[in-house]
Amino acid sequence: MTIYDPTKIPGDVYDTHTHLNDDALYHDVAAYVGRAHEFRVMEMNVVGYDPQGNQRAIQIAHDFADQGIRAIIGFQPEDTDKFDAAAEKLLRQQLNDPTVIGVGETGLDWHWKNFDRDQQIAAFEKHLDLAAEFDLPVTIHMRDSFDDVYRILQERSVKKFEMHSFAGTVDQAEKLVALGGYISFSGMATFKNTSEIHEAAKSVPLDRILVETDAPYLAPVPKRGQTNEPAWTKFVVDGLAKLLEIDRNQLAKITRENAYRVWPKN
Numbered sequence: 001m002t003i004y005d006p007t008k009i010p011g012d013v014y015d016t017h018t019h020l021n022d023d024a025l026y027h028d029v030a031a032y033v034g035r036a037h038e039f040r041v042m043e044m045n046v047v048g049y050d051p052q053g054n055q056r057a058i059q060i061a062h063d064f065a066d067q068g069i070r071a072i073i074g075f076q077p078e079d080t081d082k083f084d085a086a087a088e089k090l091l092r093q094q095l096n097d098p099t100v101i102g103v104g105e106t107g108l109d110w111h112w113k114n115f116d117r118d119q120q121i122a123a124f125e126k127h128l129d130l131a132a133e134f135d136l137p138v139t140i141h142m143r144d145s146f147d148d149v150y151r152i153l154q155e156r157s158v159k160k161f162e163m164h165s166f167a168g169t170v171d172q173a174e175k176l177v178a179l180g181g182y183i184s185f186s187g188m189a190t191f192k193n194t195s196e197i198h199e200a201a202k203s204v205p206l207d208r209i210l211v212e213t214d215a216p217y218l219a220p221v222p223k224r225g226q227t228n229e230p231a232w233t234k235f236v237v238d239g240l241a242k243l244l245e246i247d248r249n250q251l252a253k254i255t256r257e258n259a260y261r262v263w264p265k266n
């Protein structure tokens with residue numbers, strides 16, 4: 001294996017949100033990590049979403065701790081029915097794990113109508129309280145739910161958060177940035193037909209932009225439609241750099257350093 005020296009090779013990328021814990025990728029984590037490194041995606045946050053996803057995220061972070069992988073754990077909106085007292089107790093224990101650097105993914109998803117909104121709001125608020133208690137940043141999933149997410153973030157004075165796979169408007173991005181948030185762009189920002197996201201990306205100050213794959217979902221151009229993987233954060237950076245008209249290695253560095261501010265290296 002080649003020895004990696006970040007001081008000698010510029011352009012390395014931090015995938016702030018990926019799901020190597022998902023069945024689509026979990027069967028071959030080592031291969032995906034290896035390929036990510038070939039594409040100079042040298043660090044990544046593996047994000048949990050339900051009990052099994054959280055447990056796997058922590059296990060992967062332990063197995064690959066020396067290879068730039070850390071865990072974020074929580075219950076995504078559509079799995080909040082599993083977030084009972086016992087699940088919260090376990091989550092609290094897991095939040096003490098040294099490889100766990102954040103709470104999430106949590107948030108509100110008003111896209112799917114058959115999920116319980118009150119339950120989602122209660123779980124989101126509980127996750128924000130846990131993040132405050134453990135002094136960790138929050139990774140937020142927001143879909144068709146800006147008004148409620150924004151109101152709750154304001155009520156709880158949440159400052160350190162990542163709005164993951166952002167797909168909102170310029171106005172929404174500006175409001176979230178004003179709260180102190182970081183806006184993370186996924187492969188969606190590389191699609192041709194997402195002009196609203198393009199405009200939002202241009203409006204976000206460079207020191208608040210993050211990049212992610214959200215693998216196995218949302219593969220960026222030129223891999224659109226395929227099973228996404230962390231290596232392809234490279235294409236997110238390439239596409240975003242083109243859109244923002246800045247050097248791609250510079251954008252890689254900026255987004256990596258932004259990530260270090262959200263999730264400080266220990």
Ligand SMILES: [Zn+2]
Pocket residue numbers: 017019047105214
């Ligand atoms: Zn995700």
